[in-house]
Amino acid sequence: MIIGVGADLVEIERIKDAVDKNINFLKKYFSSEEIDYFDSKNLNPETIAANFAAKEAVSKAFGTGVRNFELRDIEVLRNKIGKPYVVVHDKAKELKEELEIKNILVSLSHTDDYAIAYAVCEK
Numbered sequence: 414m415i416i417g418v419g420a421d422l423v424e425i426e427r428i429k430d431a432v433d434k435n436i437n438f439l440k441k442y443f444s445s446e447e448i449d450y451f452d453s454k455n456l457n458p459e460t461i462a463a464n465f466a467a468k469e470a471v472s473k474a475f476g477t478g479v480r481n482f483e484l485r486d487i488e489v490l491r492n493k494i495g496k497p498y499v500v501v502h503d504k505a506k507e508l509k510e511e512l513e514i515k516n517i518l519v520s521l522s523h524t525d526d527y528a529i530a531y532a533v534c535e536k
């Protein structure tokens with residue numbers, strides 16, 4: 414049963430600026446496995462922006478926004494054929510358990526200017 418949906422749209426230029434200007438930006442918001450994936454894509458800002466959007470979309474699907482957990486606690490990875498999937502940690506994991514969420518599904522897309530993500534939470 415679906416208990417939450419979330420969407421988020423991110424301007425790619427803003428993410429590109431953040432990555433260029435702040436050496437700590439990636440480490441603040443993304444796990445080492447996410448950063449490895451970005452590296453494999455030559456730090457393509459579209460991919461980084463889509464991952465960022467996915468984290469915010471999941472926070473909306475929780476119904477809380479980014480509250481009482483860190484965006485870094487929501488990890489957005491890829492399976493062997495490129496499909497994104499979500500792994501939650503720490504406070505976000507606690508919230509997932511509290512809300513009795515079994516599955517978190519995401520879908521990502523990007524153009525030159527924007528990245529978008531949708532998230533669905535299933536009980």
Ligand SMILES: CC(C)(COP(=O)(O)OP(=O)(O)OC[C@H]1O[C@@H](n2cnc3c(N)ncnc32)[C@H](O)[C@@H]1OP(=O)(O)O)[C@@H](O)C(=O)NCCC(=O)NCCS
Pocket residue numbers: 420421422469472473474475476477478479480
């Ligand atoms: C809710 C939140 C994810 C919105 O993200 P944003 O990038 O600021 O704004 P967006 O345009 O993407 O989304 C705004 C929409 O999110 C929706 N939204 C607001 N609170 C929400 C919640 N608790 N759960 C799900 N969706 C929510 C609303 O529809 C809102 O649009 P509206 O104000 O026109 O009704 C974000 O503001 C947030 O996490 N806030 C809570 C904690 C906080 O204030 N943290 C400081 C910033 S980290």
